[in-house]
Amino acid sequence: MAFNVLVVDDSAVMRAMVIRTLRLSGLPLGEVYQAGNGAEGLEMLDQNWVDLALLDINMPVMDGETMVDRIRENPATRDLSIVIVSTESSDTRIERLRAKGAAFVHKPFPPETLREVVLQMTGVSDDELCGQLAAPGGELDF
Amino acid sequence: MMSCVDNSLHQAANSTFEELGFMLPDRELSPRQSEAAVDAEVSVVFRGPFEGYLVLRMYGGTLGVVAMNMLGESEAPAPALQRDALGELANVICGNLLPAIAGSHEIFRLDSPQPGTPDPAAAPAGSTLVSTACIGLDDGRAELALYATEAISPTGGPA
Numbered sequence: 001m002a003f004n005v006l007v008v009d010d011s012a013v014m015r016a017m018v019i020r021t022l023r024l025s026g027l028p029l030g031e032v033y034q035a036g037n038g039a040e041g042l043e044m045l046d047q048n049w050v051d052l053a054l055l056d057i058n059m060p061v062m063d064g065e066t067m068v069d070r071i072r073e074n075p076a077t078r079d080l081s082i083v084i085v086s087t088e089s090s091d092t093r094i095e096r097l098r099a100k101g102a103a104f105v106h107k108p109f110p111p112e113t114l115r116e117v118v119l120q121m122t123g124v125s126d127d128e129l130c131g132q133l134a135a136p137g138g139e140l141d142f
Numbered sequence: 143m144m145s146c147v148d149n150s151l152h153q154a155a156n157s158t159f160e161e162l163g164f165m166l167p168d169r170e171l172s173p174r175q176s177e178a179a180v181d182a183e184v185s186v187v188f189r190g191p192f193e194g195y196l197v198l199r200m201y202g203g204t205l206g207v208v209a210m211n212m213l214g215e216s217e218a219p220a221p222a223l224q225r226d227a228l229g230e231l232a233n234v235i236c237g238n239l240l241p242a243i244a245g246s247h248e249i250f251r252l253d254s255p256q257p258g259t260p261d262p263a264a265a266p267a268g269s270t271l272v273s274t275a276c277i278g279l280d281d282g283r284a285e286l287a288l289y290a291t292e293a294i295s296p297t298g299g300p301a
Contacts, residue, residue: 010254011230013212013223017162020214058233058252087237090249107234108161 002030003122004049008041008067009056009085014107018054018085018114025115027124038062042070045077052122055102057086057093065093068100081121085109147273147288150242155275155286158235163208168278178202178282184228185260186236190250193266194290196239197259198232202282229255235286266291 005022007015015034022029033048035041039062041055053071057064064084071077082102088094094104103117119125156167168175178201187195200208206218209227213219219227232255240250253264269289277284 011226011233013209013227014230016213058237058254060254087234087252089238089241089246091246093249107237108158110161 002028003051004030004033006033006035006041006044006048006050006053008035008038008053008059008064010036010059011056012036014056014085021111021114022054022118024111025118027115027118027122038064038067038070041067045071045074045080050077050080052081052083052118054083054085054118057084057088065097068097068102072100083114083117083121085114145273147243148275150239151273151275151286151288152277154235154239154242155277155284158231158238159208159277159279159284162212162231162234163279164211165204165208165279171276171278171283174281175202175278175283178204181205181282182225182228183258184225184232184255185258186229186232186255187253187260187264187266188236188240188250189253189266190240191244191248192290192292194269194272194288195260195265196232196236197287197289198228198235199285200228200279200282201285202280204279204282204284207280225257239288265289 007018009015009018019032031048033044033050035044037059055064055067064086068082071080071082084097084102084104085107087107097104103121105114105117159165159167181200181203182205183197183199185195185197205224205228208231209219209224210217212227213223218224233252236252241248268291271287272290273288275286
């Protein structure tokens with residue numbers, strides 16, 4: 001099963017880093033969408049099916065926390081898997097985001113940390129990934 | 143002797159360059175690093191229990207190397223992406239610095255990084271220099287300057 005992913009961050013470089021980490025994680029990726037702020041991110045969700053969203057918090061126009069609220073208010077996106085990728089360190093704010101069903105990865109992040117959280121949120125196990133990689137035609141199929 | 147704020151600034155900068163930029167900071171500057179010309183400058187305005195801004199300048203071609211590392215490319219990216227990378231580095235350093243000073247219970251709001259120093263209309267009025275850091279990287283260096291509107295005690299937090 002391939003996952004459609006939305007990456008929302010006002011930094012194009014950070015979006016590229018997140019996407020690169022996702023590709024290197026072995027997660028089967030389908031379409032990868034990008035947005036520069038929460039409002040653009042919601043438009044992307046209106047137009048496309050997304051399985052996993054990775055959001056920054058501090059963004060112009062609409063911040064990540066507001067975007068999470070809008071996502072949870074909409075019956076069509078209420079159950080979307082969300083990972084916050086942010087420098088946010090306020091315990092208060094992080095707990096608030098976790099209470100809204102979002103996982104949290106702190107910037108700067110080692111690639112393996114993002115990978116671990118994404119696999120947890122998508123329910124894909126390392127065994128399943130290894131199985132896919134080792135399957136005929138997989139990357140480990142010599 | 144470095145104050146708590148100076149330590150926090152150094153630690154936030156070092157960890158960001160290591161983990162995001164994949165560069166190992168040098169403890170002391172070589173003559174080459176000290177004499178390197180400036181690449182670019184960016185600032186991040188923040189508001190919260192105290193307000194101010196952080197300025198990050200990079201020298202000696204280091205910005206191109208860091209941006210290349212962040213993007214996993216074999217050549218220095220286009221100037222626009224390098225400026226974006228610089229902004230993101232400043233954003234991450236600032237985002238990690240402020241809770242180290244004020245405590246993890248406080249909430250800060252960071253504006254988007256802007257080239258150069260803040261427009262006087264955008265910068266919190268009355269900001270004064272609180273702390274500086276200079277870090278050797280590759281053939282160049284990174285310089286940071288933290289400005290705040292109220293005094294921060296040497297042990298951190300508003301005075």
